[in-house]
Amino acid sequence: MFNWVQNLADWLVYSVFGLQHGAHLxxxxxxxxxxxxxxxxxLFVVIFFMGIVNSYFPIDKVRNFLSKNKFYGLEYLMASLFGVATPFCSCSSVPLFIGFVRGGIPLGVTFAFLITSPLVNEVAIGLFVGLFGIKTTIIYIVSGVILGMVSGIILQQLKLEQFLTPWVKEVLANAQREQDAFIAEKQTLKQRLPIIWTEVIKILKGVVPYVLLGIAIGGLMHGFIPEGFFEKYMSKDSPFAVPIATILAAPMYMNASGVLPVVQVLVSKGIPIGTAIAFMMGVVGLSLPEAMLLKKVMTLKLIGIFFGLVTLCIIISGYLFNLIL
Incomplete structure (x- = not known):
């Protein structure tokens, strides 16, 4: 989908700027x-689309419907499966997260998507089958979906909406006011678009600085941290290898398909597969750039709770992988 963007980036870096292939910079x-x-x-597509959806579907009714009706956990399963179906890294998932929150989706359900999306996707699944076989791939998919579901359910029970930033609360309030106006005046979509467009631009202005800062940090990590830098800390003889691998992975930033070759190298060097997969999940699910993007929509306390719970679940998954495989 974004091949043209990669071609554009290659052209700018290597042809226009004249930089050398493979150099850190x-x-x-x-x-x-x-x-x-x-x-x-x-970000633009999701916010614009959600603006159109929000103009027709009452936010408070959607939120109340999902919060009060008994789905017996299926809403978390659906959110996690949707995360599997979206081939995005952690930072790319944040725009959808913002759209979900703006659309009145309960925070825990939204977290289930945000956690699962970078961990498991169809590209990573295809590579996983080729590198580790069907059995390991199935365990990887199931563990990723369960990780998203369990984390989402726990976070929902904690009632963390109060820790969303004032910016998010203002966006939600504006969306509700716009919707009330649309309904009261019975406007057509053509009449609604200018107001939706104004709100999209307003949201983008608030988010873009955080997006660029987070990506800049990710770019520096991607370009300047050697892939084999952390291998010496994941000794197969250490009982603490899984938590160490998870914590050391957080400063790195890659998507699941990009880090899988690294995982293969770690396994080939004798590191237990559960430890290597915990490292992979830490890289794609606990990235510092993602935290920088989330800072616009979450307070530091909520970011800490979110990352702390995901870290714990990844560590547990790593140990279970080592036991099973």
Whole structure:
């Protein structure tokens, strides 16, 4: 879908700027240009689409329906499966997260998507089958979906809406006021578009600085941290290898398909597969750039709770992988 963006980034970095292939600076800059364009496009499309949806469907009724009706956990399963179906990295998932929150989807259900989306996707699944076989791939998919569901359910029970930032609360209030006006005046879609467009631009202005800062940090990590830097800390003889691997993975930033070759190298060097997969999940699910993007929509306390719970679930999954495999 975004091949043209990668081609554009390659052209700018290697032809226009004349930087050398494989150099740290060129890798970092290429990553920054590609991810900036891709995520801003996603952000615009999602916010604009949700603006149209919100203008027709009452936010408070959607929220109340999902919160009060008994789905017996299916809403979390559906959110996690939707995360599997979206081939996005953690930072690319944030625009959808913002759209879900703006649309009145309960926070726990939204978290289930946000957690699962970077961990499991169809590209990673295809690579996983080729590298580790069907059995390991099935366990990986199921564990990723369960991780998203369990984390989402726990976070929903904690009633964390109060820790969303004032910016998010203002966006929600504006969306509700716009919708009330649309319904009262019975406006057509053509009449609604200028108001929706104004709100989209307003949201983008608030989010873009955080997006660019987060991607810049990710680009520096991507370009300047060697892939084999952390291998020496994941000794197969250490009982603490799984938590160490998970924590050391957080400063890195790659999507699941990008980090899988690294996982294969770790396994080939004798590191238990559960430890290697915990490292992979930490890379794609606990990235510092993602935290920088989330800072616009979550307070530091909520970010800490979110990352703390995901870290715990990844560590448990790593140990279970080592036991099973």
């Amino acid at each position: 060129s890798d970092a800059l290429n990553f920054f240009i590609y991810d900036s364009i891709k995520i801003l496009i996603l």
